[in-house]
Amino acid sequence: MLELYQFELSHYCEKVRLILDYKGLSYRKIEITPGIGQLDIFRMSGQRQVPVLKDGNEVIADSTEIALYLDRKYPDRPLIPTDTKERAQCFILEQWADESVGINARKLLINAVGQDSTFLTSALPSGTPGFLRSLVQSVPREAIEVVGFGAGASPDAVKTARKEMHRSLESLSNILRDQPYLVGDQLTLADLAVAAMTMYVKFPVGTYLELPAAIKGKGSAELINDPMLQPFWDWRDRIYADFRKAPLTAASSAASSSSGGPTSINID
Known part of the structure; x- marks a missing residue:
């Protein structure tokens, strides 16, 4: 296996x-x-x-x-599409998802950790002892912010990441209004990359991930609740419902x- x-x-x-x-x-x-x-x-x-x-x-x-x-x-x-043009589009979108959407999403997650310690403890392995979970949860917000600075998630960097993420999700929403997938009528690597790289922006609801229920459906509230971006979230929900299996x-x-x-x- x-x-x-x-x-x-x-x-x-x-x-x-x-x-x-x-x-x-x-x-x-x-x-x-x-x-x-x-x-x-x-x-x-x-x-x-x-x-x-x-x-x-x-x-x-x-x-x-x-x-x-x-x-x-x-x-x-x-x-990967066999058509030359669609193949090129697929690879460009997949690389963009990894290197732009994914990196900005990580900065937003670091910011979310500073706002809600639930995100921090949820990142711990399932076998972590209770006392250690309690210790991690008690880490001061100021200390988390220092770590965020070191990870490139300063307040200014987070603000820029959120703005860029909104622009990305708005563009994706516009693409997906008229077609079922990002590259034509068939699912490609680009779709799965984009769906995965936005996981930190909004954790999927359901049993797909072995994470505490408290963080499922949560993430960057401004991006989750913006009606302009709803076509994207509806599309991502469909990708998960159609193709992702429960663990x-x-x-x-x-x-x-x-x-x-x-x-x-x-x-x-």
Whole structure:
């Protein structure tokens, strides 16, 4: 079975989960705990970031490389258009989603963490002891803001990210008023990338992600509640309803990761 080394709250891992579900491929999630230890992932893939996909003896890092590998190895329900123009549009939109939408969404999430400690504790691994969760929740807002500055999420940067995100979602809404998908009439990698990269702007409602119910449907309120952006959110809800599968039960997930337990790495 395919093995996805992942971090549940990572939107790049969510992109791969959407791809795997769309293609109908069974896979086992192996949760990676953020931290300084990275030996297992580094030994396996030569780098420290997730997602990493293991398919037998094949090990693939990076969400885009994983997508291209899966399309070659498992060609049913293709992600990449065969038409030259549509193929180019797909790759441009996918790269834009990763490098613009995804980065701005991360800044908005860091800001949300400073406003609501629920987001911070939700990012902890499921096996984190209660006392440690309480300790994290008690971190002063000022300390979180300092971390935000270091991560490029100063108040000015967040303001710019929100403005750019609104412009992006408005443009996507306009595209999606007249067509079902971003590149023509068929779903492509571009659709799944955009859907995943906006996860931090509004966490999907439902059982798709193994996250506390308290943060589902939450995110950047100004962008969630703007009527101008509703076509985009309706479209993303449809992408999830049509293609994303519910995760394994907690018991199944625990069993699937018991072969080695969580590994501690840096999430860059």
